[in-house]
Amino acid sequence: MVSAMPACTTRIDLPTPAPGTQRTLTVHRYGQPGTRPKAYVQAALHADEIPGLLVAQHLLLGLEQAQREGRIIGEIVVVPVANPIGLSQHLNGRLLGRFDWESTGNFNRGFPDLTAFVLDRVRGRLSADPAANVALIRATLKTALAEQNAVRETPALKQILLGLALDADFVFDLHCDSExxxxxxxxxxxxxxxxxxxxxxxxAAILLEDAPGGSPFDQACAGPWRRLREALAGEGPVPLACFATTVELRGQADVNDDYAAADAAALLRFLQRRGVLAGDPGPLPVPGCEPTPLDGVDVLTAPAAGVLVYRKGLGAWVMAGEVVAELVDPLGESPGAARISIRTATEGLLLTRMIERLARPGQKFCKIAGREPLSYRQAGQLLED
Ligand SMILES: [Zn+2]
Known part of the structure; x- marks a missing residue:
């Protein structure tokens, strides 16, 4: 059934962090609540990753149009600014929105894993009907999250965001990398x-992994289904009922209407193909890449402090052992001679680079997506800080 229900916008207050201050989460909803499929989109959980903020605006324009044309079939929830806390963190004129200044860490880590709670409560209650099992698990996930009872502002933000997304069929967490x-x-x-x-x-790349570690938002949404399916394999069918993805919308400075309009149109076409929106998305474009394992991503690390000089650009195909960058010691003897070559351990696509050009020892500055798992990459520790 096609819904003509108008979009609804609600505002959710976060806990007041200090007297006289209050931050608010704005949530736009399209379609009848509870209608399937449900899609959830949030932008800039890492608050200094701006491309998603603009993509969400173009997406909302597209959803408004779909609504005028009566093309909303399922339910769509959009949080156009997922992290008002991080957006307020400025230092020396720069926005720093990856880590919480209240010391709770990376804004996209430490989301609650509700698997154990749900497992305890649904064991012995599954049926042979996958749809009934999905409904039972979704309801139990909601109960599990409600019991979290976060008090501080950032944990409360995480609990609210997860609550909006937890029962969705499709979850899009819009981020970006440095370059x-x-x-x-x-x-x-x-x-x-x-x-x-x-x-x-x-x-340009699709990085697949079931256990990246760190409990980012997408894993908190999709991970319980995979773990419950494994743990309850003998009891009844548990579909992977939530597809959750982190979309890296290029680099931090890649903010323009051409990119944002194209990205939003792509998301809208995806929603059409999956039955969330009506309308003809046209033929599916030919994929530009094959998925590769996240543990096949070579993360280059600076061995010392120095000036970072890249020898390869974004999109370069590099061979194992090739020099990707050099690290220049500006106090080296003799002047200009002290350079360390940094080589990649894998053949693959140069996918990301750090935009800062002064490296600190141990700093991760570049990712190369290879096809083969790398021995030093360990499940559960695949994401950076
Ligand atoms: Zn991010």
Missing amino acids: ALLHLYAGQGQRDVAVALGAELGA
Whole structure:
């Protein structure tokens, strides 16, 4: 059934962090609540990753049009500014929105894993009907999250965001890297959906991993389904009922209407193909890449402090052992001679580069997406800080 229900905008107050201050989360909803499929989109959970903020604006324009044309079939929830806390963090004229200044860490880590709670409560209650199991698990996930009872502002923000997304069929967490080509993170069990989305967006890479570690938002949404499916394999069918992806919308400075309009149109076409919106999306574009394992991403690390001089650009195909960058010691003897060559361990696509050109020892500054898992990359520790 096609809904003509108007969009609804609600505002959710976060806990007051100090007397006289209050931050608010704005949530736009399209379609009848509870209608399927449900899609959830949020922008800039890392608050200094601005491309998603503009993509969300173009997406909302497209959804308004779809609504005028009576093309909303499912439910769509959009949080156009996912992190008003991080957006307020300025220092020396710069926005720093990756880590919470209230010391709770990276804004996209430490989301609650509700698997154990749900497992305890649904064990012995599954049926042979996958749809009934999905409904039971979704309801139990909501109960589990409600019991979290976050008090501080950032944990409360995380609880609210997860609550909006937790029962969605499709979750899009819009991020970007420092300098980067467009790429996606998704679970291995949903490779086909990730490939279809990647084709729509023109992704240069699709990084698949089930256990990246750190409990980012996408894992908090999709991970319980995979773990419950494994743990309850003998009891009844548990579909992977939530596809959640982190979409890296290129680099921090890649903010323009051409990119944003194209990215939003791609998301809208994806929603059409998946039955969230009516309308003809046209033929699926040919995928620009094959998925590769997240543990095949070579993360280059600076061995010392120095000036970073790249020898390869974004999008370069590099061979294992090739020099990707040099590190120049500005106090080296003799002048200009003290350079350390940094080589990649894999053949692959140069996907991201750090925009700062002064490296600190141990700093991760470049990612190369290779096809083969790398021995030093460990499950559960695949994301940076
Ligand atoms: Zn991010």
